[in-house]
Amino acid sequence: MGDYIVRATAAEGQIRAFAITSRQMTEDARVHHQTSPVITAALGRLLAGAAMMGSMMKGEKDLLTVQIQCGGPAKGLTVTADASGHVKGFPSVASVELPPNAQGKLDVGGALGLGVLSVIRDLGMKEPYVGQIALQTGEIAEDLTYYFATSEQIPSAVGLGVLVDRDGSVKQAGGFILQLMPFTKDEVVSRLEQKITEIASVTEMLAAGNSPEQILEIILGEFGLEITDTLEAGFCCDCSRERISGALATLSGKDLDDIINDGEGIEVKCQFCSQAYHFSVEEIRKMRAGKA
Numbered sequence: 617m618g619d620y621i622v623r624a625t626a627a628e629g630q631i632r633a634f635a636i637t638s639r640q641m642t643e644d645a646r647v648h649h650q651t652s653p654v655i656t657a658a659l660g661r662l663l664a665g666a667a668m669m670g671s672m673m674k675g676e677k678d679l680l681t682v683q684i685q686c687g688g689p690a691k692g693l694t695v696t697a698d699a700s701g702h703v704k705g706f707p708s709v710a711s712v713e714l715p716p717n718a719q720g721k722l723d724v725g726g727a728l729g730l731g732v733l734s735v736i737r738d739l740g741m742k743e744p745y746v747g748q749i750a751l752q753t754g755e756i757a758e759d760l761t762y763y764f765a766t767s768e769q770i771p772s773a774v775g776l777g778v779l780v781d782r783d784g785s786v787k788q789a790g791g792f793i794l795q796l797m798p799f800t801k802d803e804v805v806s807r808l809e810q811k812i813t814e815i816a817s818v819t820e821m822l823a824a825g826n827s828p829e830q831i832l833e834i835i836l837g838e839f840g841l842e843i844t845d846t847l848e849a850g851f852c853c854d855c856s857r858e859r860i861s862g863a864l865a866t867l868s869g870k871d872l873d874d875i876i877n878d879g880e881g882i883e884v885k886c887q888f889c890s891q892a893y894h895f896s897v898e899e900i901r902k903m904r905a906g907k908a
């Protein structure tokens with residue numbers, strides 16, 4: 617089954633909820649970028665989180681980018697999502713090898729280390745809206761929870777998980793985001809807080825074969841869960857020869873001359889999906905001729 621996002625409400629609209637199964641997009645990202653397990657987990661968690669955050673946006677053309685810049689060996693991650701379930705992303709360093717953390721899990725926090733998480737929302741206004749926080753644990757779910765609380769003043773609970781198989785492929789991936797509306801009664805807040813401490817981790821829920829609907833049912837069943845809709849999701853890159861060519865054409869005349877003089881043309885890889893585009897010397901000459 618393909619990836620999809622479930623949107624729901626509970627407690628008569630006081631809680632809004634999102635859950636995702638994201639195995640395929642995480643596996644696609646792994647294959648595109650040839651990531652090692654800890655980077656597969658880091659990128660997969662961010663893809664799942666960003667896909668759900670993207671699905672909160674209203675406009676068809678709205679774009680959301682979540683970027684992590686950090687001091688750990690992973691150095692950083694960039695993920696972009698639209699409002700329709702499409703995501704794409706890349707790691708700054710594809711292969712990081714680390715021993716498991718104290719819980720015996722892939723050490724995503726150790727791979728990221730200290731750093732900054734930025735959320736850039738391009739809602740078609742003149743300036744994009746940018747929110748930024750210091751990484752709290754580098755485990756990504758906790759960092760997004762902190763982002764929602766401080767940057768958007770929305771009390772939230774975020775759970776994200778990626779299970780990597782022995783051969784390095786992605787066995788399961790997914791997560792949830794729960795958010796409390798401003799009018800939520802204190803009694804609902806405390807009951808939900810209690811519930812969150814009782815549930816298994818997302819990774820455990822995924823390993824047990826739970827769908828996004830079932831994960832929401834486990835957490836919010838007693839709060840009167842109502843599934844609103846589901847949205848297909850997936851890794852989707854919109855790069856094209858024209859777009860890459862446009863980027864090349866912005867190089868300086870001298871840089872273009874250097875490529876021409878090399879005599880072999882140039883291969884440019886899309887950062888997001890690793891698709892390679894080759895441009896011949898003749899094509900570069902035409903770009904050069906277009907410059908004054």
Ligand SMILES: [Zn+2]
Binds near residue numbers: 886888889891
């Ligand atoms: Zn691409």
